[in-house]
Amino acid sequence: MGRPSLFIVASLLTALMAGVSCTFKLPDIPGLPLIPELPPVETVIHPVPGYGVLNGTVESSVYNNRTFWGFRSVFYAEMPTPEMRFLPPLPRKPYPEDEIVQAIYNNAGCVQHLPYGKEDCLSVSIYTPYLTDDSSIPNTLLPVIVWIHGGSFRSGQAIEYLPGRFMEEDVVLVVIQYRLGPLGFLSFDTDEVPGNAGIFDQIESLRWVNKYIKYFGGNKDWVTIAGESAGSASVSILLLAEQAKGLFHRAIGESGSVLAEWAVDRDGRGKKASMRVAEIAGCPLDPYEDLLDCVRTIDAQALIDAYGQFREEDLKNGGMGFGASNPVMQIAGAQRILEVEPRKQFETGNYNNVPIMFGANKHEGVLVFSYAWKDYLEPNNMTSNATFLENDLVPNILKALHVRDDTGVLADALVDKYLADADMGDFTSMTPGLTDMLGVLFLKSAGYETVRLHSLHNEHSYWYSFNYEGRNSLFIYLFASNPPNYPPVDHGVDHADEMIYLFIYPFPSDPPFLDEREKDLSLKMIQVWTNFAYYGNPTPDDVELLPGLPKFLPYSRDRESYMDIDCEWESKIDYTKTYTISVDDIKAGHIPCRCAGLDADVCFR
Ligand SMILES: *[C@@H]1O[C@H](CO)[C@@H](O)[C@H](O)[C@H]1NC(C)=O
Ligand SMILES: *[C@@H]1O[C@H](CO)[C@@H](O)[C@H](O)[C@H]1NC(C)=O
Ligand SMILES: *[C@@H]1O[C@H](CO)[C@@H](O)[C@H](O)[C@H]1NC(C)=O
Ligand SMILES: *[C@@H]1O[C@H](CO)[C@@H](O)[C@H](O)[C@H]1NC(C)=O
Numbered sequence: 263m264g265r266p267s268l269f270i271v272a273s274l275l276t277a278l279m280a281g282v283s284c285t286f287k288l289p290d291i292p293g294l295p296l297i298p299e300l301p302p303v304e305t306v307i308h309p310v311p312g313y314g315v316l317n318g319t320v321e322s323s324v325y326n327n328r329t330f331w332g333f334r335s336v337f338y339a340e341m342p343t344p345e346m347r348f349l350p351p352l353p354r355k356p357y358p359e360d361e362i363v364q365a366i367y368n369n370a371g372c373v374q375h376l377p378y379g380k381e382d383c384l385s386v387s388i389y390t391p392y393l394t395d396d397s398s399i400p401n402t403l404l405p406v407i408v409w410i411h412g413g414s415f416r417s418g419q420a421i422e423y424l425p426g427r428f429m430e431e432d433v434v435l436v437v438i439q440y441r442l443g444p445l446g447f448l449s450f451d452t453d454e455v456p457g458n459a460g461i462f463d464q465i466e467s468l469r470w471v472n473k474y475i476k477y478f479g480g481n482k483d484w485v486t487i488a489g490e491s492a493g494s495a496s497v498s499i500l501l502l503a504e505q506a507k508g509l510f511h512r513a514i515g516e517s518g519s520v521l522a523e524w525a526v527d528r529d530g531r532g533k534k535a536s537m538r539v540a541e542i543a544g545c546p547l548d549p550y551e552d553l554l555d556c557v558r559t560i561d562a563q564a565l566i567d568a569y570g571q572f573r574e575e576d577l578k579n580g581g582m583g584f585g586a587s588n589p590v591m592q593i594a595g596a597q598r599i600l601e602v603e604p605r606k607q608f609e610t611g612n613y614n615n616v617p618i619m620f621g622a623n624k625h626e627g628v629l630v631f632s633y634a635w636k637d638y639l640e641p642n643n644m645t646s647n648a649t650f651l652e653n654d655l656v657p658n659i660l661k662a663l664h665v666r667d668d669t670g671v672l673a674d675a676l677v678d679k680y681l682a683d684a685d686m687g688d689f690t691s692m693t694p695g696l697t698d699m700l701g702v703l704f705l706k707s708a709g710y711e712t713v714r715l716h717s718l719h720n721e722h723s724y725w726y727s728f729n730y731e732g733r734n735s736l737f738i739y740l741f742a743s744n745p746p747n748y749p750p751v752d753h754g755v756d757h758a759d760e761m762i763y764l765f766i767y768p769f770p771s772d773p774p775f776l777d778e779r780e781k782d783l784s785l786k787m788i789q790v791w792t793n794f795a796y797y798g799n800p801t802p803d804d805v806e807l808l809p810g811l812p813k814f815l816p817y818s819r820d821r822e823s824y825m826d827i828d829c830e831w832e833s834k835i836d837y838t839k840t841y842t843i844s845v846d847d848i849k850a851g852h853i854p855c856r857c858a859g860l861d862a863d864v865c866f867r
Contacts, residue, residue, distance in 0.1 A: 301366075302319035302320070302321070302332075302366055303320070303321075304319070304320035305317055305318065305319055305320065305366065306318050306319070306320055306331060306393070307362065308331070308333070308393065308477075309477075310474055310477045310478075311477065312356055312473075312474075313356050313357065313474055313477075314356060314357030314358075314359075314361065314363045315357070315359070315361065315362055315363060316333050316336065316362075316363050316365045317362050317363065317364050317365055317366060318331055318332055318333040318334075318365045318366065319331065319332040319333075319334075319366055321426075321429075322426075322429075323391075323426055323427070323429040323430045324426035324427055324430075324766065325427070325430055325781065325785065326430055328391060328429060328430060329391070330389055330390060330391040330425070330429040331389070331390050331391075331393045331478075332365075332387070332388070332389050332425070333365040333387065333388045333389075333478070334365050334366060334367055334368045334369070334385075334387040334388075334420070335365060335367065335368050335369035335385040335387060335420070336363070336365050336385055336386050336387070336388060337354040337382075337384060337385045338353065338354055338384055338385065338386050338438075338466055338467045338469075338470035339351035339352060339353060339354055339384035339463060339466050339467075339470075340352045340353070340354055340355070340384075341381050341382035341383075341384070342381065342441075342459075344558040344559050345558065347445070347557070347558050348445075348448055348449075348454065348455040348456070348457075348459050348557075348558075349454075349456070349459060349462075349595070350459060350462035350463075350465075350466070350597050351384055351459070351462060351463050351466050353466060353469065353470070354384075354470075368387055368419070368420045368421035369383060369385055369420075369439075370383065370419075371383055371418070371419025371420065371421070371439060372384075372419070372439055372440065372441050372442045372445065372446070373442070373443070373445055373562040373563055373566050374413075374416060374417045374418075374419075374442050374443060374566060375416070375417060375443075375566060375567075375570055376417070379562075379563070379566075381445065381562050383419075383439050383441070384439060384440070384441070384463055384466070384467070385420070385438075385439050386420075386436050386437065386438050386439075386467055386470060386471070387420045387436070387437045388434065388435075388436050388475075388478050389425035389428070389429060389434070389435045389436075389437075390404070390434045390435075390478045390479045390480065391404075391429055391431075391432055391433075391434075391479070392404055392432065392434070392479030393478065393479055394479050403476060403479060403480055403481035403484070404432050404433055404434050404479050404480055404481060404484075405433055405434070405480070405481060405484040405485070405486065405792075405795045405796050406433070406434045406435075406436060406471060406475055406480040406481065406482075406484060406485045406486065406795075407428070407433055407434070407435050407436070407485075407486045407488055407514075407791070407792075407795050408436045408438060408467070408468065408471060408485060408486065408487050408488065408510070409423055409435065409436065409437045409438065409488055409489065409493070410438060410440070410464060410487065410488070410489030410493035410494075410496045410497060411423060411437070411438075411439075411489065411490070411493050412489065412490040412491030412492045412493040412494070412517075412518065412758065413442070413491070413492060413493075414491070414492050414524075414584065414587070414588075415442060415443070415446065415447055415460060415492045415495075415584070415587050415588045415589070416442050416443040416569070416587045417442060417443075418442070418492075418493075419439060420437040420438070420439050422765075422767065423437045423761075423765045423767070424765055424766035424767075425437075425765070425766070426766045427763070427764060427765060427766065427784055427788050428764070428765075428788060428791075428792070430785070430788055431788055431789065431792040432792075433792050433795055433796075434475065434478055434479055434480035436467075436471055436475070436480075438463075438464060438467040439463075440460045440461075440463035440464050440467070440496075441459055441460045441463050442460060442587075443565075443566050443569050443586075443587045444536065444539055444557075444565050444566065444568075444569045444586050444587055445459075445460075445562055445565065445566070446459050446460025446463065446587075447459065447460055447532075447586065447587050447588055447589060447590070448536045448539065448540075448557065448565075448586055449527075449532040449533055449536050449586070449590045450533055450536055450537070450550075450553075450554075450594075451530070451532075451533045451590075451593050451594050452550070452554075452594050453594050453595055453596065454554055455536070455554070455557065456592055456593075456594040456595025456598070457532055457589065457590035457592055457594075457595070458589050458590060458592055458595075458598075458599055458600065460589075461496060461499055461500075461503070461589055461599060462505075462597065462599075464496055464500065464506075465500070465503065465505050465506050465509070468485070468487070468500075468506060468509035468510060469509065471485060471509075472485075472509055483511065484511060484795075484796075485509065485510040485511055485512075486510065486511065486512040486513065486514060486794065486795040487500055487510045487512075487513050487514070488513070488514035488515075488516070488791070489514075489515065489516065489518070490516040490517055490518065490758060490760075490761055491516070491517050491518045491757065491758065492518060492525070492588075493516075493518070494515035494516050494517055494518030494519060494620070494709070495515075495518040495519055495520050495522060495525035495589075497513050497514065497515045498513075498515055498518075498519045498520040498521070498525075498604070498712055499520050499525075499526075499589060499599065499600065499604075500513070500614070501513055501613050501614050501616070501618070502520065502599070502600065502602075502604055502607050502608075502613045502614070503599045503600075503614070504599075505597065505599065506614060507614050510614070510616065511616050511617075511798075512616050512617045512618070512619075512794060512795060512798050513616055513617075513618045513619075514618070514619050514620070514791065514794060514795075515618065515619075515620040515621075515709060515712065516620070516621060516622075516728075516760060516761070517621070517622050517623055517626060517705055517709065517757055517758070517760075518705060518708070518709065519620070519708040519709045519711070519712040520589075520600075520604045520708075520712075521604055521605060521608075521708040521709075521711050521712055522704060522705065522708035522709075523582075523663045523664060523665075523704075523708075524582050524584045524588065524704065525588060525589065525708070526588065526589050526590065526591060526600060526604065527584070527585060527588055527589070527590045527591070528590070528591040529664075531585060531664075532585060532586065532588070532590035533590075534585070535572065535576070535585025535586040535587075536585070536586040538572055538585075538586070539565070539568050539569050539572045539585075539586040540553060540556065540557055540568070542568040542569075542571050542572055543556070543557070543560055543564060543565055543567075543568035544556075544560075544568075545557055545560065569586055569587055572585070572586060573587070574637070577633070577637035577638055578637065578638060578641055578642070580638055580658050580661065580662055581662055582662050582663075583637075591603070605711075605715070608712065608715035608716065609715060609718075611718065611719035615716075615719050615720050616720070616722075616798070617720060617722030617723070617724075617794070617798030617799070618712070618713065618716050618720070618722070618723055618724070619724040619725075619726070619794050619800060620709045620710075620712055620713050620724070620725055620726075621709065621724075621725055621726030621727060621728055621760075621824075621825075621827075622701075622705055622706045622709050622710070622727060622728070623727075623728045623729075623755045623756065623757060623758075623759055623760055624727065624728065624729040624731070624754060624755035624840075624843060625697060625701060625753070625754030625755045625756055625757075625843075625844065626700075626701035626704070626705040626706055626756075626757050627696070627697035627698055627699065627700035627701025627702070627704070627705075627844075628697050628701070628737060628751055628752075628753060628754050628756045628757070629736070629737065629740075629756055629757040629758075630697075630700040630701065630704045630705070630757075631693070631696055631697045631700050631749065631751055632737065632740075632741065632749035632751065634700070635749045635750070635751075636741075636747070636749060639689075645689045646689070648687030648688070649687075651686065651687050651688070651689060651692060652686040652687040655692075655696075656673045656676050656677055656681075656699075657670065657673045659676075659699070659700070659703065660672060660673060660676075663703060663704075676699055679699075679841075679842065680695040680696070680698050680699040680842060680845070681695040681696070681699070682695075683695070683845060683849075689750075690750065693750065693751055694844040694845045694847075694848055695842075695844070695845050697751060697754075697844050698841060698842050698843060698844045698845055702841045705757065706837075706841065707841075709725075710725060710837055710838070713725045713817050714817070714819070717816070717817050717818055717819060718819070721816055721818070722798045722799060722816060723816055723817045723818075724794070724800055724814060724816055724817060724824075724825070725817045725823075725824040725825070725837060726814070726824060726825040726826075726827055727824055727825070727826050727827065727834075727837060727840060728755060728759070728760040728827045729755055729826055729827060729828040730755060730759075730760075730763075730783055730827060730828050730829065730855075730856070731754055731755050731854035731855075731856060732755075732759060732762060732763075732780060732856065733777075733780075733856070734759070734762055735753035735754075735755075735756045735759050736753075736756050736757065736758040736759055737753035737756040737759075738753060754844070760787070760827075762776075762780075763776070763780065763783050763784035763787050763788075764784070764787055764788065764791065779829065779856060782810075783827075783829075785808060786808050786810065786811055786831065787827070789807070789808055789811070790811070790814065793805055799814075799816075800814040800825075801813050801814040810830065810831060811831055812825075812831055812832065812833050813833060814833065815833050821835070822835055822836045822837065823835060824837045828855055829855035829856060830855070
């Protein structure tokens, strides 16, 4: 199949990432197909012994027209019953042998702030260039990449990650769905509502892959988990989870880690937020039996809506809006993950010690800044309040991150590092420093620290910095409305922008296709990601690398190598030197490389 139609695209924009105010909404027309996808040109019937007989699609990759097969929305777990609503899932029962399971279209995704979400959503979509009937020859089976989508643990779905680029390579791609928002992460710290159900979904999907992926040409002993943002935080949680041991063999994390404050709630904060969500939903808070009965049986969408209201309230009060919708340090439940502080566990080395490749984007902070502007600063009329900007903004950022700074020493240090050149009190002048600071505090340092800690136990630890400023950006679509309410900042290389080159990512691309330079970037990234899945090394010696791909050196404490991904790829030293990149670029009069040279005239924004 080709690229998604503009119609799909518009319907998906709201789902993409954090905090999307519903600018685009699908019309709520009864009878409209749940998620419109282009009908397949060709289909295939494929039996999966012990599971069911699937009807899938025959498709081609985007660059070289290679044939591959797709099996969308194949359920790995049962829909939770009310009693099981907040607990680890049960595996899907096999289908009768005489039933044809339709695996042609991606299903509606898990319930979220979009119409059409379903509770029966625990599915994997499988794409493979190698559909063999003979799964008895394991050494012909391909490595598998299991993709865990982002979206702040509360949005996202498989249809947003189409495989046309990855299918250039000999790799099996599996895109999973997991419970989102309060349905995946509500936590009362009790055995009935212990938290982390969404992560247990991810683990169950890996068990399904372990059991059945050989029937799709994939090798169960050659599995890479990969994810972006909350998906990357999930990847790092799975590194720590005993229950996921042996189910994967490499890990890729793009722009996120469990070491980020937003990724895990602790100290009872998850429970407090969850109680507030239940209260907004109209549930009685006591006795506990009534509360439990209410959250178990309330309409799923109503619970999501209550969370949405909680989030708005929390953001306006300077919080991060993640509570009741993110993983927790678990203290209840028959099955538990995250019982040990993640940093401690990474320090000890007592976890799933596999090769990892993590990275972050140049202007991660732009998204955080934009939401802070839209949901906190603007509603509270603070962008023009010089007193607030000068004295209270940075301390409030630390408060949102639950960092205690009684003496103000930390806030001062942050101002010194990021805002030394700014006219404190003038929002415009502070913007570059703020985006740098927010990018580091919310995303960059947590990911980098993960690699730094992991490198103590595994020499296969890689870090990249994605610096290619393309024509498209998630930013443009998140904040495009009519009239656009663009935050007062350039999109730069925003959070999630690297995925444009890995997936057929549902932007209403303007321009619609990758140009030659972007295609070159995409092919290189697909090769590097796939190499990593094969070898645990992005650029191994015995693989012929695409022209312009230098050696991607591992990170170690004494040689702090990382890969700078831009028009040119370059191995560099000491990523922390780039923490003030926006401020430094302004001083240096930096022009994005795509805006230099022959293409300068087509460079916009
Ligand atoms: C397989 O899917 C195609 C497309 O939806 C459909 O036309 C066809 O009837 C299906 N085949 C079977 C055996 O269900
Ligand atoms: C792609 O390959 C198929 C055969 O596998 C062929 O029928 C089709 O014409 C090719 N399409 C393009 C655009 O080359
Ligand atoms: C916002 O603050 C500015 C100055 O601090 C003031 O002039 C303006 O009236 C305020 N606007 C609102 C909507 O409160
Ligand atoms: C500006 O912010 C400060 C807090 O830093 C607050 O006390 C003051 O009322 C605000 N001024 C206006 C005009 O809103």
